[in-house]
Amino acid sequence: MMGEDPETFTQKDVDRAIEYLFPSGIYDPAARPLMKPPEEVFPNRKAAEFDEAGRPHHFLFYTGKPNFFKLLHDAAETIQTLYKFEDKVIRKKEIPDPNAELELLASVWITREELEQSLVEKITDLEYDNFKLVMERIVSLPYSYRCKEFIEKYRKPLASQRFALEIPKPSYDQDGRAFITTYECLRKKARGDVTIRSPGTGKITINGKDLTYFQDVQSREQVLFPLIFSEMLGKVDVECNIEGGGPSGQSGAIRWGIAWGLRSFVDKNMLEAMQVAGLLTRDHRRRERKKPGQPGARKKPTWKKR
Amino acid sequence: MFTRNLRVFFRRYSQTCTFRTSELSPAQHSENQIGMFYTIDKNLCKQLFGHGGLPKSYMKQTKTFTETTLMVRLPALDIMNCIKNTDFDKPVVRYVLYGEKGSGKSLTMAHLLHYAHEQEFLIVHVPWVSEWLRRVPRHKEMANSPTREGFVDLPLDAAAWLLHFKTQNQTLLKNPDLKISKEYTWSKRESTAEGAPLLELVELGIARVKYACDVIDALVYEIKLLSNNKRCKTFVAIDGFNTFFYPLTRLRTPTKRTVAPEEVSLTTSFLTLTKNDWTNGVVVVTADQLAVPEDHQESYLPKYLLYKKGFEHLDPFVPIEVGRYSEREFLTCASYYRDRLWLRGPSELEDELKFTSACNPYKFMELCAPL
Secondary structure (H helix, E strand, O other): OOOOOHHHOOHHHHHHHHHHHOOOOOOOHHHOOOOOOHHHHOOOOOOOOEOOOOOEOOOOHHHOOHHHHHHHHHHHHHHHHHHHHHHHHHHOOOOOOHHHOOOOOOEEEOOHHHHHHHHOOOOOHHHHHHHHHHHHHHHHOOOHHHHHHHHHOOEEEOOOOHHHOOOOOOEEOOOOOEEEEEEEEEEOOEEEEEEEEEOOOOOEEEOOEOHHHOOOHHHHHHHHHHHHHOOOOOOOEEEEEEEOOOHHHHHHHHHHHHHHHHOOOOOHHHHHHHHHOOOOOOOOOOOOOOOOOOOOOOOOOOOOOO | OHHHHHHHHHHHHHHHOOOEOOOOOHHHOOHHHOOOEEEEOHHHHHHHHOOOOOOHHHHHHHHHHOOEEEEOOHHHHHHHHHHHOOOOOOEOEEEEEEOOOOOOHHHHHHHHHHHHHHOOEEEEEEOOOHHHHOOOOOOOOOEEOOOOOOOEEOHHHHHHHHHHHHHHOHHHHOOOOOEOOOOEEOOOOOEEOOOOEHHHHHHHHHHOHHHHHHHHHHHHHHHHHHHHOOOOEEEEEEOOHHHHHOOOOOOEOOOOOEOOHHHEHHHHHHHHHOOOOOEOEEEEEEEOHHHOOHHHOOOOOHHHHOHHHHHHHHOOOEEEEOOOOOHHHHHHHHHHHHHOOOOOOOOHHHHHHHHHHOOOHHHHHHHHOOO
């Protein structure tokens, strides 16, 4: 198809072909035509649950949610075995191995939706809370590392810190000052680039003007926030070229650009703090389109009884 | 015993604090006091600025702080130095204060007014020209001038200004030397005789509002004459001077015709006062972006704000820029606010405020208000 080699045809090629063959202007990408293996498109369904005699396979079938309660059942069983093991160890007068302790800081429990998907059952909030309670109980036991696989199955790693690996090294200009330029600082409709020079005196230049380029305090604060947060105010010079959009979009773009550029000048702890503070996260929100039949994106006409 | 202790305490306080100067007379201020605050006496403040002169927001702040303080800044000192070294036999020197919005032009002028008051100048001070030409309250009194064809009078504003003039020069007007040179006839019955004191003229203007504008005209003429004859020194201060040259005012005649500033009789009077055809005086005017509507605020430079007409009217003049706070001025201001318990919190706050306000005095004041 389309002059491609069918042997090395990947999903990406399929997507491209579909986009070419069925061009679609539908606003929501999820509603556009697609071709994918059915397993990816349709959620799993439960297998047949009865034998020839009409009796259910699963011993917890009459609970209504066999898979979920099976999970709780297993968890309870695990707790019991761990208790027994603990008693045994205490009788032998030994202590748990401190090196084998579970590392749980880098991961979190899977969300309710993910749990539903893996169990192929709908569960309520209360049930999800119960699930978490039980799992926490297991984790809190001293010998929980013995059932590591069971716990790992229901945890997922935190968002990986991609930026930590690819921080660019600053280049040096004629004066020997380190500088780094962040291109494509985007927010709303604003586009621009930000250059950070270190060491500096805290001079901020925006389109050739100083901070008075922004009239309102909020925008100025936005620009200053990454500098204040990383305690670099007065230590670096910042130059920005920015165009498009309004004050809040422009200041938001500059804020991201400064924070992104500052990665090269701050230590690792600060980097993590900046990440947690949301300084390194791009804000992808855009203006939502107006819908026909209503006055705004979400606003509905005034409701009148008659 | 107690009073001595108190005195010692106050002396200690004034020695320890670096943001306040005990030098209360503006004539004695020098480069050493730059950035420091000095207090104006309450009664004097009432006398000088009772009818305007200090910006409204600043008035509010002085009320909060229960004292009127002004910062000693370089532009004011420069002008004072110039005045000290001026030869008063030469035509008047005109100073134009200019600067960004909120950089302290009006307060520099207030400082200069205090100086002028102390040096016994006759003060002719217009607090804010836009008050006459651009601000239109619900009932703005307007009348066609009875004496001059095609001119518009603002009798109430004129009378208010005469009152302002009278309060500012209370002591000086009692001087018997200030006499009128010729007889003025207002109507069949009312006239001011030759040789009557200047005060009489002013009071007539206040009492007979109808003639206020003509009185101002006469007053300006007399003041120029008196100054020329060395009876008094005159200090002319006009805030928002560039309003006189903006092509339109917001005034409308009863026939709904918009009025140009040249057609207002007050304008002509004060424009004759700012010409340099008289001696023994000082003229300080400000060119302010806020005095004109927003379509003419692109630059704060006097050439732009005064238009060609105003520029030629004032030329030659001494331009004096009122800039943002310097590092030191900012720190003293911040410590003054801290002293007044107006600013609290950790000391890193100052750094942030310095950057967010971009060292603009008004912006700084505005930012500190909710802190």
